[in-house]
Each structure stands twice: as structure tokens, then as C-alpha cells.
Amino acid sequence: MKKYLLHGKLKAKSGKGTELSTILLEAAQTLTAAKGCDLYAIAKDQADPDSVWVTEIWESKEDHDNSLKLDSVKAVIMKAMPILDGMPQKGQELEVLGGLGV
Numbered sequence: 001m002k003k004y005l006l007h008g009k010l011k012a013k014s015g016k017g018t019e020l021s022t023i024l025l026e027a028a029q030t031l032t033a034a035k036g037c038d039l040y041a042i043a044k045d046q047a048d049p050d051s052v053w054v055t056e057i058w059e060s061k062e063d064h065d066n067s068l069k070l071d072s073v074k075a076v077i078m079k080a081m082p083i084l085d086g087m088p089q090k091g092q093e094l095e096v097l098g099g100l101g102v
Contacts (some may be wrong), residue, residue: 008091036063
């Protein structure tokens with residue numbers, strides 16, 4: 001198994017955390033059209049209501065990179081950008097070794 005995992009935090013402008021979560025949940029729906037997406041999980045940060053964590057598992061990094069070329073994904077990214085508190089930082093890139101549900 002050599003799946004690609006991307007894990008990172010997005011920070012919304014003050015008071016916009018719920019809106020960002022909603023947009024990211026919308027992104028999860030658009031990924032049903034993307035090849036190789038096994039998991040796209042959105043999590044609310046309990047310590048910071050304006051931060052949202054995203055965990056993605058893909059069959060390969062190439063599948064992830066190709067998903068960013070989809071018009072539906074680009075549209076969701078453009079929707080989220082104005083409410084982000086600065087540019088998103090690069091997430092952690094990890095190689096999946098295995099585990100329950102993978």
C-alpha cells in the first residue's frame with residue numbers, strides 16, 4: 001500500500017469558521033467526481049472555532065494533484081479564499097502504511 005495522505009489546518013477570518021466548514025463539506029461532495037479519493041474528512045477544531053482540519057487519503061499524489069484541475073474543485077477553492085485568514089499553509093504529506101478502514 002502506498003496511498004497519499006494530506007493533513008492540514010485552514011484558518012478562517014474571525015467568526016467565519018462555520019462558513020469555512022460548510023464550504024469544505026461542499027468540496028467533499030465535488031470530490032465524488034475525482035479519481036482516487038478514498039477519504040476527505042473535515043473536522044472542527046475544538047480549541048479554535050475559526051480553524052478547520054482537513055484529512056485526505058488518495059490512491060496517489062498524482063490523483064490528488066489532478067483533482068485540483070477539476071472546475072468544480074477550483075470553484076470551491078475560489079469560494080473559500082476570501083474568508084481565509086491569510087494564505088493556507090502546506091499540509092503534512094504522509095504515506096499511509098495501513099490501518100482500520102484504509
